[in-house]
Amino acid sequence: xxxxxxxxxxxxxxxxxxxxxxPERLAGIERRDIERIQIGISKHGSKVGDIFRVAGNxxxxxxxxxxxxxxxxxxxxxxxGSVRVIGNVGAQGARAMRGGQLTIEGNAGxxxxxxxxxxxxxxxxxxxDHLGAPLAGELAGMNGGVLIVRGRAxxxxxxxxxxxxxxxxxxxxxxxxxxxxxxxxxVAGGTGEMPGYLMRRGSILLDxxxxxxxxxxxxxxxxxxxxxxxxxxxxxxxxILKRPLLGIAPQKYGGDNAVLGMGEVLFxx
Amino acid sequence: xxxxSVNGITIDDxxxxxxxxxxxxxxxxxxxxxxxxxxxxxxxxxxxxxxxCGCEAAIDVELPxxxxxxxxxxxxxxxxxxxxxxxxxxxxxxxGQCVLTxxxxxxxxxxxxxxxxxxxxxxxxxxxxxxxxxxxxxxHFWRVPVMDGEFLCEATTGLTKGAVGGGNFFVMAESSAxxxxxxxxxxxxxxxxxxxxVPFPGGIxxxxxxxxxxxxxxxxxxxxxxxxxxxxxxxSELGPDINAxxxxxxxxxxxxxxxxxxxxxxxxVIELGPKRGAVRISAGNYGGKLGKFIYxxxxxxx
Numbered sequence: 001x002x003x004x005x006x007x008x009x010x011x012x013x014x015x016x017x018x019x020x021x022x023p024e025r026l027a028g029i030e031r032r033d034i035e036r037i038q039i040g041i042s043k044h045g046s047k048v049g050d051i052f053r054v055a056g057n058x059x060x061x062x063x064x065x066x067x068x069x070x071x072x073x074x075x076x077x078x079x080x081g082s083v084r085v086i087g088n089v090g091a092q093g094a095r096a097m098r099g100g101q102l103t104i105e106g107n108a109g110x111x112x113x114x115x116x117x118x119x120x121x122x123x124x125x126x127x128x129d130h131l132g133a134p135l136a137g138e139l140a141g142m143n144g145g146v147l148i149v150r151g152r153a154x155x156x157x158x159x160x161x162x163x164x165x166x167x168x169x170x171x172x173x174x175x176x177x178x179x180x181x182x183x184x185x186x187v188a189g190g191t192g193e194m195p196g197y198l199m200r201r202g203s204i205l206l207d208x209x210x211x212x213x214x215x216x217x218x219x220x221x222x223x224x225x226x227x228x229x230x231x232x233x234x235x236x237x238x239x240i241l242k243r244p245l246l247g248i249a250p251q252k253y254g255g256d257n258a259v260l261g262m263g264e265v266l267f268x269x
Numbered sequence: 270x271x272x273x274s275v276n277g278i279t280i281d282d283x284x285x286x287x288x289x290x291x292x293x294x295x296x297x298x299x300x301x302x303x304x305x306x307x308x309x310x311x312x313x314x315x316x317x318x319x320x321x322c323g324c325e326a327a328i329d330v331e332l333p334x335x336x337x338x339x340x341x342x343x344x345x346x347x348x349x350x351x352x353x354x355x356x357x358x359x360x361x362x363x364x365g366q367c368v369l370t371x372x373x374x375x376x377x378x379x380x381x382x383x384x385x386x387x388x389x390x391x392x393x394x395x396x397x398x399x400x401x402x403x404x405x406x407x408x409h410f411w412r413v414p415v416m417d418g419e420f421l422c423e424a425t426t427g428l429t430k431g432a433v434g435g436g437n438f439f440v441m442a443e444s445s446a447x448x449x450x451x452x453x454x455x456x457x458x459x460x461x462x463x464x465x466x467v468p469f470p471g472g473i474x475x476x477x478x479x480x481x482x483x484x485x486x487x488x489x490x491x492x493x494x495x496x497x498x499x500x501x502x503x504x505s506e507l508g509p510d511i512n513a514x515x516x517x518x519x520x521x522x523x524x525x526x527x528x529x530x531x532x533x534x535x536x537x538v539i540e541l542g543p544k545r546g547a548v549r550i551s552a553g554n555y556g557g558k559l560g561k562f563i564y565x566x567x568x569x570x571x
Contacts, residue, residue: 223418226375229339234405
């Protein structure tokens with residue numbers, strides 16, 4: 001079987017909802033029927049065949065050749081298999097993903113990995129605001145899985161994160177890890193203002209001291225940490241980082257004491 | 270088949286008889302080898318025999334930093350018991366009192382088994398609400414604050430129901446010194462076999478026992494047939510040339526591990542030779558009626 005390939009013919013005339021094009025939802029569907037699936041969300045009502053040239057037949061191995069910031073909800077709710085996008089995607093890529101692997105070889109828009117529960121999302125470029133974060137009205141953000149952004153992330157990365165691992169390798173915007181409930185956020189390359197703002201629990205691991213912290217964070221010393229050694233080794237073994245992030249005795253700040261105060265911001269001294 | 274002689278050492282035509290046991294393993298790490306060993310030795314103290322200790326435990330192998338989950342020196346410790354409940358109790362008591370307390374220690378699962386035993390998921394309560402749960406790459410850890418930082422402990426470790434306890438052989442020599450030298454050679458060789466431990470002091474038991482005794486309540490008592498001082502007064506198994514017998518008792522993760530350990534130990538005794546070490550090797554059994562696992566000495570020869 002050959003990878004099911006969607007080749008972008010031209011820039012889409014409208015925003016597209018690509019949530020029907022996941023391994024689960026395409027299983028057992030003929031190519032002709034795939035081409036008739038409606039993905040446009042405006043009066044144009046574009047169908048798959050209007051936007052993409054479809055080839056291949058393996059729904060567990062999906063490739064989008066060519067990207068656009070108008071490709072929203074790529075791989076939404078995906079549970080297994082692999083999806084690869086060669087290009088940019090729009091909002092809510094891998095939203096509520098539960099398993100499998102999504103690779104975006106480009107930039108992702110806002111709310112990438114929003115409410116993820118499992119699987120692995122890797123963005124080779126930058127991600128927009130609210131990485132892994134909940135949509136308005138939702139109680140928790142990312143709830144499991146691994147989310148890697150090789151470039152930069154916008155503001156409010158890992159907002160209300162509850163479980164799992166987010167790694168951002170070239171810096172993040174303001175309020176990274178805001179309102180975190182638990183889980184682990186790794187940011188190399190510096191964060192914006194006040195990482196961990198109103199975090200309850202969870203770990204924010206940085207490669208340098210944050211330029212500002214909410215005043216309700218407190219200094220908690222720098223004892224030797226086996227956790228730091230284990231997470232450093234894990235990040236290297238997973239191919240996320242090339243060298244240790246924290247070292248053996250990182251500096252710890254605890255907070256945010258404006259709320260529960262059981263979170264931590266760790267960085268090498 | 271009559272007894273055979275290898276390198277001048279008589280090998281009795283007999284077999285070791287062993288039982289099925291429950292076992293688990295953990296990996297203890299520390300800032301250096303000394304303290305990894307210290308934690309491991311402390312938690313495996315008073316763990317020679319299930320008869321009176323509740324479990325049998327010892328260091329299986331020492332691990333270099335490259336082979337541990339946190340890149341520090343470590344030890345793999347194995348614990349054996351007759352039932353899952355007792356094994357769970359012994360594991361938590363020993364890790365809680367001897368590893369949690371040891372400076373700089375951390376504790377990881379050392380076995381993937383058919384079922385799981387609680388480790389950090391019970392010890393976390395020492396944290397009194399300040400413990401932190403972390404899932405890293407599918408493994409679940411607890412971080413418990415202690416006075417030198419944090420005790421990192423994996424939530425669970427594996428349990429195997431396929432473990433074997435009571436593999437053994439007797440090293441029989443003309444003098445105590447020769448018996449001890451031969452037994453030490455055997456213990457050193459078994460130390461290199463992964464998945465097998467020798468739980469007695471330094472790996473050696475001098476009070477090999479028979480089941481029961483004449484006094485009520487004794488589970489085990491003197492094995493007079495192998496006691497040289499009783500050679501003239503009981504039906505003895507010892508010839509006039511034997512003045513000391515030491516037993517090597519082996520517990521293994523699997524049947525194969527016990528067999529490999531017996532082979533390694535017997536090979537070491539044979540290589541040492543009868544002049545410096547043992548003149549005869551035998552083994553303990555109950556006539557083949559009680560244990561599920563039989564290790565015939567003639568199959569264990571190098």
